[in-house]
Amino acid sequence: MGKYSFRGGVHPRGYKELSAQKPFEVFLPKGDLVFPLSQHLGKPAVPVVKKNDLVKVGQLIAKADGFISSNIHSSVSGKVKIIEPRLNNAGILGESIVIENDGEYTPAEGVGEFSDYTTMTGKEIIDKVKEAGIVGLGGAGFPTYVKLMPKNPEEIRWIVANGAECEPGITCDDRLMVEHPDWVVNGLKVVLQIFPTARAVIAIEENKPDAINAIEKEISGDDRFSVLVLKVKYPQGGERNLVHAVSGQYMESGALPASLGVIVDNTATLAAIYKAVCLNTPLYERGLTVTGSGAANPGNYIVKFGTLASEILTFEDDIRLGTKKVVLGGPMMGVAIPNLDIPLEKRNNALTVLLEDDVETAQKQMTNCIRCGKCIRVCPLGLYPQMMAEAVERNNLQRFIDVHGLDCIQCGTCNYACPAKRPLTQLFKQAKPAAMALNRLNQAKKEGGK
C-alpha cells in the first residue's frame, strides 16, 4: 500500500521518543479547579450551578448557549466556590466556574452505566454526543455534534479517525491507540451507526508502528474498517491534508470536509464519543502529554479539565533549571503562556517545556524577506505567506483577505522553513480576527447591496 500525503510540508524532528513509551498515568488534582465557560469554538456556555452548590463528577455545570456551543461538566466532586473571571488559556479573563475539590471523586447519577449503541437511532446518538459536551479534541474545539449533522448525510463516504499526530513531541493520541484501541474503534462504530453506508478509515503516521498494530488487530475481520498509513510529514494531521490523503481531492477554500463526503474526527474525540454513548460518561478528562527539553518527567497523563497547569508542572519537580518557556500545545502550533495558573481544558493536548528559546534566537538572526519563495513551497494549503505577511505589516487587511489569508490554518510550517526567520505565523495570528471581522462586514455590505 502506498503512503499517502499532501503537497508541501516540512520534516521537523519528532521528539516522540521522550514520551512515546510512557503509559498514561491518571493525574488527580488536589487544589481548586477552574472551568472556563468558553472551552470550545462558538458562544460561551451558561452556568447552571450557583455558588455553594454541591457537584459530582460528570455533573452538568454549564449549558450550551446556541447552536455552536458546548456543555461543560464537572471533573471532580466538591463545592462551587465562586463564579468569577479567571485567566483562561486564550490569555484573557473569562468568566469561569471555580470548584473546590473534596478529593472523593463521587460520580454523578448514571455516569458509567452501560448502554447498547446498536439499538439507538442516529438522532439519539447525536443528542448524546451533544449532551456530553464533546468538542474536537485535536485543538480547534469545534462542537462534534455539529460535524455529525452534515447537510448531505447520504453522501458521506468516509469517516476518518485522525491519528496522524504530526506535531512534534505530542504522544497522547499515540498512547490512546496503543492502550485503548477498542475505544477508538468502538467510537467509529458508533459514528457508522449514524452513517450506515460510510466506511471508516483510521489514518496514522508511519512513525507509530505500535498504534498501527494495535488498531489493525482491533479491526481485523470487519471490512468496513481500514488503516491508512501516512507519510511522516508536518502538518499531516491538518484536516484538509487528511481529506486529500483519503479522497484524493483538494478541498475548496472555505469548504467543509463533508462537501467531499468525508467526516474527520480526532481519535481522542472518537474515544470520547464511545464513552459518552456507550458508558454515559460526559467529557471531563482527556489525555495530555508533558514533553520538551525542559520537562524533568515527560510523559502522558489523563488530566481532569479545570486542573491548573501549575499542579501538573511544579517548579521543584517537573521543570528543569534554565527553562525559558512553557507552551500550551506542541512546539509548532502551541502558544506560550505567561504563567502556570492557567486551567487545562478540552482543547489542550500538550504542555511543552522548552529550555532554550528558538524564537528568541530566530529574532536575533531575523533579516528582511529575501523572496526565496520557500514559504510558498512548503505551505500545505498553497497560500502565499510572503504576500500575506507583507499585507499585515502594511496593515492592509483587505489585501490579506484577497491573497486568501483567511484560509491559513496557522500551522507554522512557513515560519519553520523561512531562512530569513520572519515571524510569519505570529503576523497571521494577529491579523486573522480583524480580517474576519472585515470579511463579515464586506459580506453584509454585498448582501445589503443586492
Next chain:
Amino acid sequence: MSSGALLVITIILLGIVALLVGVMLVFAGNKFAVAVDPKESAVRESLPGNNCGACGYPGCDGLAAAIAKGEAPVNKCPVGGAPVAAKISEIMGVAAGESVRQVAFVRCSGTCDKAVTNSQYIGIRSCSAAAAIPGKGEKLCQDGCLGFGECVAQCDFDAIHIVDGIAYVDRTKCVGCGKCAKACPQHLIEIIPDDSVYAVACASRDKGKAVKAQCSAGCIGCRGCVIRCKNGAMTFANNLAHIDYEKCTGCGDCTVKCPSKVIVNRLSPQDQAAEKPAS
C-alpha cells in the same frame, strides 16, 4: 546656406509655432475652464495642509470642498483649532462658534517601576502583535500600555513618545487628530478637551485586589472620587472612575483622597514636566 541665415529661420519658425500653441492654449483654457468656487480655494489655503484626515474627510481638499458647500461646520478642522476656524468663518461669513482644542490622553500610568511584569515577551515588537497573544506583553496588567509604540509610528506631529514603558502625549504638539487612539489595540488613548484639568490615568477593569497586585498606580475602584465630586462629574463603571468633562469644573476634590494618585492634574508644573518626553 550660411549659419547666420539658418539661425534666423529657426528663430522665426519656432516663434510662429510658439504663437500658434499660445493661441490654442488660450482658446482651450477658455473653452474647457472648470468653475472653481473662489471660497473653496480660499478655505483650502487657510487649512493647515497636513492631509491627516482627522476631520473625517479625504484630506484638506475634501474638507475645503465640504465647508464651501456648507456641508461641514467651519470649525471642523481639529488640527487648526480656533485660529483656523476664525479665518474660515471670515471667508464663509458665518460665526465660528466655540471650539476647544482637543488633545490625546493616555489612560495608563503603569511605568516600569509601578507596573508588575510577570513574563518576558519574545516576538514581533508591535502592540497589536503582543495584544493578540495570551498574557498581552510583559506587564501583568491586561489593560495597560504595552509600550511598543504603535501610536508613536502613527503620529504625524511628533507628539507622542514611549517614555519609561508607557506612551506620553506632548500637549503642546498634539493636535487631537485621533490617529494614535485608532491605532492603540488596548483602546487606551482618549481625545479630551485640552482645558480639562483632571483625567483618570488608568484603564484597568479589574477589581481592586487584582489591580493592587498588578500595578501600584492603578484605579482600585474605591469610589472616593465619586462621593467627593460636588458636580456629579465623576461616574463609576467597569471598576473604573470616569470624568464627564462637560460637568467637571476642575476643583480638584476628586484627587484629594485618591489612594493610588491615579487622577492626575494635567496642568500642574510637576505633571507637565513628567508629561514631557525625556529628550
